[in-house]
Amino acid sequence: MKRLYEAVIGLEVHLQLETETKAFCGCSTEFGKSPNSHTCPVCLGFPGSLPVLNEKAFLYSIKVALALNCKIQDTIKFDRKNYYYPDLPKNFQISQFDMPLSYDGFVDVISGGREAGKRVHIKRVHLEEDAGKLIHPSCASYSLVDFNRAGMPLLEIVTEPDINSPEEAYNYLTALKSILQYLRVSDCNMEKGSLRCDANISIRKAGEKELGVKVEVKNMNSFRWVREALSFEIGRQTSLAEAGERIIQETRLWDAQKFVTVSMRSKEEAHDYRYFPEPDLVPFIVDKNIIEDIRKALPELPDARADRFVKDYGLSEYDARVLTGQVDLADYFEECARIYANKKTLANWINGDIAAQMNARNVNILSLGIEPKDLAELLKMIDDQSISGKIAKDVLAEMIETKKRAGEIVSSKGLSQISDKGEIEKTVLDVLAKNERSVSDYKGGKKTAITFLVGQVMKQTRGKANPAMVNDMLKKHLGE
Ligand code: ADP
Ligand code: ZN
Ligand code: MG
Numbered sequence: 317m318k319r320l321y322e323a324v325i326g327l328e329v330h331l332q333l334e335t336e337t338k339a340f341c342g343c344s345t346e347f348g349k350s351p352n353s354h355t356c357p358v359c360l361g362f363p364g365s366l367p368v369l370n371e372k373a374f375l376y377s378i379k380v381a382l383a384l385n386c387k388i389q390d391t392i393k394f395d396r397k398n399y400y401y402p403d404l405p406k407n408f409q410i411s412q413f414d415m416p417l418s419y420d421g422f423v424d425v426i427s428g429g430r431e432a433g434k435r436v437h438i439k440r441v442h443l444e445e446d447a448g449k450l451i452h453p454s455c456a457s458y459s460l461v462d463f464n465r466a467g468m469p470l471l472e473i474v475t476e477p478d479i480n481s482p483e484e485a486y487n488y489l490t491a492l493k494s495i496l497q498y499l500r501v502s503d504c505n506m507e508k509g510s511l512r513c514d515a516n517i518s519i520r521k522a523g524e525k526e527l528g529v530k531v532e533v534k535n536m537n538s539f540r541w542v543r544e545a546l547s548f549e550i551g552r553q554t555s556l557a558e559a560g561e562r563i564i565q566e567t568r569l570w571d572a573q574k575f576v577t578v579s580m581r582s583k584e585e586a587h588d589y590r591y592f593p594e595p596d597l598v599p600f601i602v603d604k605n606i607i608e609d610i611r612k613a614l615p616e617l618p619d620a621r622a623d624r625f626v627k628d629y630g631l632s633e634y635d636a637r638v639l640t641g642q643v644d645l646a647d648y649f650e651e652c653a654r655i656y657a658n659k660k661t662l663a664n665w666i667n668g669d670i671a672a673q674m675n676a677r678n679v680n681i682l683s684l685g686i687e688p689k690d691l692a693e694l695l696k697m698i699d700d701q702s703i704s705g706k707i708a709k710d711v712l713a714e715m716i717e718t719k720k721r722a723g724e725i726v727s728s729k730g731l732s733q734i735s736d737k738g739e740i741e742k743t744v745l746d747v748l749a750k751n752e753r754s755v756s757d758y759k760g761g762k763k764t765a766i767t768f769l770v771g772q773v774m775k776q777t778r779g780k781a782n783p784a785m786v787n788d789m790l791k792k793h794l795g796e
Contacts, residue, residue: 321519321557323550324527325479326439327542329492331471332446332510333376334502339445339469340367340410340597347508351462359445359467361406366596369394373469375610376501377417377443378602380471382611383495384438386421391601394443394594399587402461403448411472413591416442423475425484425491426619426637436488437476446470477516477527482546489513489539490641494618498643506537513542518563519553528553528563533577535569545570545577552577621646629659638667648681648688656692658699665695669712677716686715694722702726703733707779735782737789740773743781744789747772758794766790 338345341358357365374392381388395413421438448466452459473492479485493511497504504511513536518528531553533545549568556563565583593599616624618640625636625646640646645666652662670691674684694711697703703711703726714725726732734740747769748755757765766787773786 319522321550321554322522323480323482323546324477324518324520324530325481325485325546326477326516326530327475327479327485327488328514328516329473329489330446330512330514331380331473331496331502331504333373333469333471334500334510335370335372335376335469337370338467339370339373339443341467343464343467345468349464351460351464354464355466359405360463367410367594369597370469373443374417375606376469376499377441377471378607378610379499379614380473380496380501381418381421381441382607383499383614383617384418384421384423384441384473384492386418386438386441388418388602388607389415391415391599392417393599394597395591396594397444398590398592401447402459403450403463403466405448405463405466409445409447410594410597411444411591412442416440418442423488423491423495424619425487434478434484434487436478436484439474439476441471441473444470444472477518477530482543482550485515485546486539486543489542491618493539494641494643498615498617500615500643506539509537512537513539515542515546517546517549517553519550519557529565531563531565531577532567533570534567534580541570541572544575548575548577618643618646625649629653629663631659631663635663635667638671639663642680645681651688652691655689656695658695661695661699662691665691669709673712673716684716685719686712690715690721697722697726701733701735701782703731704779704781704783706774707731707733731780733782734777734780735785737785740777740781740785740789743773743776744786744793747776748790748793755794766794 335345337343338354338359341356343354343356343359346354358367378388393412393415394410396408397411397413398408400407418441419439421441422435423438424433424435426433446465446468448461448463450459450461475488479488493504496502496511502510506512515533515536516530517533518530520526520528531549533542533549536542536545553563567580567582568577569580570577622633622636622640625631625640626633629636631639639649649662649666652666653659656662670681670684670686674680677684694708694715698705698708707726708722711722711725711731714720715722718725751769751772754765754768758769769790770783770786773781773790774783
């Protein structure tokens, strides 16, 4: 059945840039310091104080804009966005209104192979400052405010309404985050609030050109919530449309406990921000050479790197994409690849056991603490049959726990693989004698019985027997 309605989605991402000081003053941006200790007359909005643009924040913004294929504005101008709120001491936010520092870019979102890719256009990328943080202690009749975050450099990245499903939104955000991490302009930590997303969504009859009335969903600090909230909204809006009811333009919040969006304010209550040019920051023109220098210095980005991994290392498209999705993981792979020859094995281990260990411990590759040379040592021990692949898994876990090297663990625990013919033969004969049923099954044509016998030999040798030799030896004694 053809779907009657299609979803139209545009995403706004706020990225905290990782600078030492705030966007327009010299206060430290360090996270987690005692409340209001990183403030000054500028970020507290004292009369007569003057903002100065942070050069690093500006150059980082250009870097992101170029990586997202955006055009750069000739003249850079800032504007005041006026509103009153307790977390905004100046009563305005320095932002950019009609002349964002960059516009007209795109991100190619590749999932499930090149053909399934989709180009999401970037409407604008602009630089602004963050607000402070309100804290509402439970059971208290007051609220607290921490201005340490006020004035932190924020990059707003806005897409065109090009996205048509929650899954696409999720994939776009993943691709964007990956690029941002490659650029090393932010820690992109969603739990800390360095990366936040607001989603705009409307529905329209399939095939229609005109956009429907949009709803903005705020307050989502994980990509999963964005996906869930969008799914919920599609359902809610579709039911309204089918019942012939009007969808109203409003801002809604995602309730991660109840898995629903709830109305926060409707268009009628929306602010008029009275934007006007920030008089304390004069417009300026960026030297084209500066832009070209930043462009030339852009790192190899995830898509290009994945292509190279396929070409240079002979990896599958899938493995290459998983490895290059995170810059630290890609760097790790390449460091290992320099000292270990079998790239396919390396990719399997990193995407398999290493990834499982990272997930189980909820850490990234750097905090896992396995040096490339130590992983290479482990894999070489499998290759030269000093240990079996199965035992190598246990050794890896032990390496992470104890910080010991593979060789040390294997020798101290006596895990070396048994490749001594005589020793294996002894165990094989013993197993055959004890398992007459399986032997006759096998001889009667049930060839799979051998799996059980191999398992018994491995069990008796505590996993240390060389499996290929066990197999051969069993077959030999079973008369093949
Ligand atoms: P506003 O002025 O309300 O902030 P913008 O035009 O700046 O609106 O768009 C904000 C975001 O909403 C962008 O990501 C844009 O793609 C998206 N958007 C705009 N109109 C719609 C719509 N009708 N349906 C879904 N998304 C939309
Ligand atoms: Zn300050
Ligand atoms: Mg907007």
